[in-house]
Amino acid sequence: METITDKWIYFIKHAGELDFIPTTFVEPHLREAFDIANTASLTEEELDVQFKRRDFIYLQRGALEKARHDGIEYGEKHANILTAQKMLDDAFPLDVIHKYTGLTHEQIEELREKS
Template identity: 40%
Template sequence: MSRFINPFTDVGFKRIFEVLKHMETLQRLPFKARKAVFKKLEEITDIASLSKEERMKYDESIKVYRDNLVTRAAAIEEGKKEANIATARNMKADGLPVDFIVKYTGLTAEEIEAIGLE
């Protein structure tokens, strides 16, 4: 299911109308915030005007983009974990207590015990 509003459906029209109904509130917003609201409305109408084929391509490109974000976040987390393991290895080699290493690396005591000294 798409996150975007189709203004050509009853539900989509009602949701956009709800935004427009609060124009007084929009006028009280700072210019940058108002600009962001109308930019979002413009994006919604642009997407709604796509043909079925274009919409499928658009949805697929959004899916690929989101997949890339998730993959990147996972890689960053994995890199952090590897860095913490390297730090824990050095701390363990220096003879620091396990509870101290747990506190500063975020690793579990079991993970620290499993780390071999190279």
């Protein structure tokens, strides 16, 4: 099964009897066709369970992506605070610290007061 035609012929002959999608079937349209064939024989209850499972997976992926984004954002902010603190220790001007860290003048002043 090397050509797309061979793969479609294989699909048409075996779609109803396969337990998994062959790894060589990477084309999106073929994978969609297998998904449709796999759901065609399900009862309404089985379809409902499958859709709920799929929704749960999408929600989990979204939550993981948000956590990853928030973690990166937190790490960048923390790094900027540490950089600003070192620049304050070395007596850099406020405008220079703001330019290189993106912290507001108020945030930099708070750091200065804490140290």
